[in-house]
Amino acid sequence: MSKMGNRTNAIKVIARRDIKSTVNGLGIYVVASLAFLVAMLFVRSNLKGVTENGLMVMANPLNYPFFIAVIIGATYLALTSTMSVSRERDQGTLEVLFYGPIDSVAYVLAKFLEQLVTFLGLVIVYMVIFFVISILTNFGMDGSFLAMAGLSVLLAAAIVAFGLLLSTLCRSARTSVILLLVLLILFLAVDVVAGILNSMSAKDMSVTLVYIRVAVDMVNRGLQWISPFGYLNRGMLAIGLGSASLILGSIGASLLYTIVLLALAIRFLERRGVRK
Amino acid sequence: MIQTEGLTKKFGGLTAVDDLNIHVEKGEIYGFLGPNGAGKTTTIMMLLGMERPTAGKIKLFGKDLAQNYFEIKRRIGVLSEFQFLYEDMTAKEYLGFFADFYEVENPERKIDEVLSRVDLLDRKHELLGGYSKGMKQKLGMARVLLHDPDLLILDEPQSSLDPYGIREIRDIIMEENQKGKTLFISSHILSEIERTCHRVGIISNGKLLAEDDLTHLKHQIANEMEISVELEGYSDAIASSLEELEFVTSAVYEDSRLTVKTTMDDDYRAQISRVIASHGGIVLSMVAKEISLEEAFVIITEQNLSLLTKEGQAS
Amino acid sequence: MLERQPYAHFYPDGFYAGVSEILVGDAAEKKFQEYRDAIEGYWQAVNDYRQAYAEYEQRMAEILEEVSQTGKTYTEDELPKPPEQPSPPIWYVTEATEAFIVNLPVGEYVIRTIDDQGRAVDGTEKKLKVFDKRRTGVGYQIIPESKWTRPVQSDDASQILYLEGTRTMYLKAFRESEYNQHDYLKMTSLEQPLAGAGATSAYMWVHETEVPNDTKVQILQGGKVVMEAEYKPYYVKQTPGYALGYEIVEFDPEADEFAGRRPSFEAVKLELEPGTYEIRAVDSSGRVLEGSVRDIRSVNVVPMWQLYVLSLLPLLVGLVVVVRRRRTRVVKSVTA
Structure with missing residues (x-):
């Protein structure tokens, strides 16, 4: 059997086992319900806005709740993949796997x-x-919602790849999980704060706050290339502008980002080894 | 089957394996021995491609591992010293996973077959988290046998087992070898090594000190056979007559036992019996005691005695 | 290399109408001269008017004196008519001044002045950024009947108007362009240097001109036009009593109740029953204005418990899966 065939088999077997384990466990269902409950809070807020004022202008009121649900789901999956790799290494089962016809490429994939x-x-x-x-x-549900659903898969791919990279970098499961959570929260927080500050008029802001806005804007622009959420933002913007070239560009950038992270994860796994 | 040439592994300033040249023939059972920290596990990890050698070459099945990675890995079965299992799986699920992994044909039948060989068939639906150490060890063996590998690398295969388990594993080792499989066994249970292995390699402080078949190895360490005789009707004439024989180096009677030391070139028990009988003695028991593997191992490793020639071949 | 040129702003509809045109070179000076001539003509007319009015007043005084002395009557035709007051010109032109007129494609440049020797003058080098709008469209200002002092905006075509129940609202449409917030504010808010600071990634819609009054708004349902509404003037009439406090009525300049008053606003009135609609602005030739399409939907006020129950469905499924798996494993281990 060719190298590709061997890798494909290993990927298929391990992925199937892990999917079965996920589906048979309670975690994913709890997270899905939790994601919906949080999303419903935003739906409720939107409904309340309409009923209180009788009239409200909103762009796609289900997009943001969906985005929140996606973030929760993708982050949970990234955490589980991070913990799974680190736990397999800590428990020694990763070593046992590598006695067999599998290499770092197949395992990470x-x-x-x-x-x-x-x-x-999900x-x-x-x-x-x-x-x-x-x-x-x-x-209602329009094309932008469907586009967002499609883009969310790219976002999840990026977040999971990010989590896998951290799991191969860090020595322990706990460190990699904490680092993943901290970084994702940081990326999201900077993005949200930048959005809030940008929506404020400079007339209403003190000079200090304006300079904070400048600093946050600079940091956010840099982070948009490192953060998985940056690629989602670019995609949503491209869809909003209806530009085919921008959409393709953002998809390409997102895929490239994910591939780079996976390649790094493979490299670090090879260097660190699979033993406890 | 396994050949290393100048295999070396350094961890910073520490040389764990130093210029190792081992050679395992197809179809033999090779014992790989050494004190704790000698470099056995590091060597095994390098053979499996899980540690990168600092220097040297490795060939498995006559092929380079890096060039033929997947092909070689499919033909090897590895049992590590400690068993790492997925504790939320049952034995059937665990072996089912590995059967898929190695693309074993008729997996259900094969799983039952290997579980039966290690006497775990009636426990196949229990979670592995509830298995004892011995059961986990046997399950590890079952996993190794599942894909019918040509080369089995076993690190302490009989550890944590009771005498029945030890015998089961020994039987499996012999059965597999009879099928033409090659086995590379690292173990501290030297009595088992002595019973099963054709050849041994002894490593200490990262260096290979000896690699030979057991008989030749023992002969290199000890050049005398000690025969202990329990007899009735001893007389000093017996001892003196025995000492006149050219193959006898000494004959001493003490505490109702006659201890006769002979050369190692032949088995002289019959001649000794005849001499005793000719002087009116009656042999009640006669035990030939040759140096054990354990004694040879201790001598070699304590004295750092290299029994290899300059070219790394057994002398 | 740019040379100084005379230029002037020409406001054909007056300074406060907001629309202007830049005239360059001789055209600027000529137009400004025309404006000055028109203003001079106006003041001359005013002088003539004053004189004529003074003569009129004098003549009227003589007539009144004569009537009071002699009792003579005059018919309306015999009485002198007051002179007509002249109207000032509405259009306006700024005085022609000289400047370097920059008209470059989008990009970033550096500009500087040079002396007559061709050498760059120290301290005159400046960065120049020419930017363009990212998108154009039609935005709406929506005045809800129930809260006419709190209009809402819909700038982006992706925005949806959500209503609860039957609603009446008044729409004003205007052309708009989307600019980078940082660049636009830096250009327009020179007195606030920090206006656009830190907003390099943000964009804003800028309202430009209102659509012409002959623009109509079409309401569609299921792709078919069900209603068409046109711009009309409306007046906010205060009502006595506690309910609402005001009433919005159509302004009729001929009606006595509106004598001496002006309309509160001009807009398109929409009265919508609960449902799903689409609106769009069309010009006088029936062409849809690009970017003017909006969805309107009436929300159903769903009890929140229904949504929370829906959220718990995955958990329920999970519990079933886990319990069934545990049972299967127990059965298998027992039968083994």
Whole structure:
């Protein structure tokens, strides 16, 4: 059998095992429900806005709740993949796997694929439930929502790849999990704060706050190339502008980012080895 | 089957394996021995491609591992010293996973077969988290056998096992060898090595000190056979007659036992019996005691005795 | 290399109408001269008017004196008519001044002045950024009948108007362009150097001109036009009593109740029953204005418990899966 054939088999077997383990565990269902409950808070806020004022202008009121649900789901999957790799190494089962016909490329890709397939399942569930909500509330669901659902898969791929990289870099499961959470929260927080500050008029801001806005804007612009959320933002902007070249460019950039992270993860796994 | 040439591994300033040249023939059972920290596990890890050698070459099945990685890995079965299992799986699920991994044909039948060989068939639906150390060790062996490898690398295969388990594993080792499999075994249970292995390699402080078949190895260490005789009707004439024989180096009677030391070139028990009988003695028991592997091992490693020629071949 | 040129701003509809045109060179000076002539003509007319009015007043005084002395009556035709007050010109032109007129493609440049020797003058080097709009469109200002002092904006075509129940609202449409917030504010808020600071990644819609009054707004349902509304003037009438406090009515300049008043605003009125609609602005030839399409949807006020129950469905599925798996494993281990 060729190298490709061997790798494909290893990827298939490990991914299938892990998917089965995920689907048979309670974690993914708890996270899905939690994601929906959090998203419903935003839906409730939007509904309240309309009922209180009688009239409200909003762009795609289900997009932000969906985005929140996606973030929660993707982050959970990234955490589980990070913990899974680190735990396998700590427990020694990773070493046992590598006695067999598997290399770092196949292992990392198997872990990545497993999370991506699980996320696809999650997105389908999200879309079904949000579709029901859109009917119940008559918020409606337009092309941008579907585009966001598509882009969310790229976002999840980027976040999972990011988590895998950290798991191969860090010595222990706890360190990699904490680092992943801290970085994702940091990326998200800077993005949100930059958005809030940009929406404020300079007339209403003190000079100090203006300079904070300048600093946050600079940091955010840099982070947009490192943060997985930056690639989602670019994609959503491209869709909003309706530019095919921008859309293709953003998809390409997102894929390249994910590939680079995976390649680094493979490299670090080879260097660090698979033994406890 | 396994050949290393100048295999070296350094960790910073520490040389864990130093210029190792081992050679394992196809179809033999090779014992790889050494004190703790000698470099056995590091050597095994390099053979498996899980540690990168600092220098030297490795060939498995006559091929370079890097060039033929997957092909070689499919033909090897490895049992590590400690068993690392997925504790939330049952034995059936665990072996089912590895059966998929190695693309084993008729996996259900094969799983039952290997579990039966290690006497775990009736425990196949239990979670591995509930297995004892011995059961985990046997399950590890089952995993190794699952894909019918040509080369089995076993690190302490009988550790944590009771006498029944030890015998089971020994039987498996012999059965596999009879099928033409090559086995590379690292173990501290030297009595088992002595019973099963054709050849041994002894490593200490990262250096290979000896690599030979057991008989020749013992002969290199000890050049005398000690025969202990329990007899009735001893007389001093027996001892003096024995000492006249050219193959006898000494004959001493003490504490109702006659200890006769002979050369190693032949088995002289029959001649000794005849001499005793000719002087009216009656042999109640006669035990030939040759140097054990353990004694040879201790001598070699304590004295750092290299029994290899300059070219790394056994002398 | 740019040379100084005379230029002037020409406001054909007056300074406060907001629309201007730049005239360059001789055209600027000529137009400014025309404006000055028009203003001089106006003041001359004013002088003539004053004189004529003084003569009129004198003549009227003589007539009143004569009537009071002699009792003579005059018919309306016999009375002198007051002179007509002249109107000033509405259009306006700024005085022609000289400047370097920059008209470059989008990009970043460095500009500087040079002396007559061709040498760059120290301290005159400046960065120049020429930027363009990212998008254009039609935005709406929506005045809800229930809160007419709190209009809402819909600038982006992706925005949807959500209503609760039957609603009446008044729409004003205007052309708009989207600019980079940092660049636009730096250009327009020179007195606030920090206006656009830190907003290099943000964009803003800038309202430009209102669409012409002959623009109509079409309401569609299921792709078919169900209603068409046109611009009309409306007046906010205060009502006595506690309810609402005001009433928005159509302004009729001929009606007595509106004598001496002006309309509160001009807009398109929409009265919508609950449902899903689409609106778009069309010009006088029936062409849809680009970027003017908006969705309007009436929300259903769903009890939140329904949404929370929906959220718990995945958890329920998970519990079923886990319990079934545990049972299967127990059965297998027992039968083994």
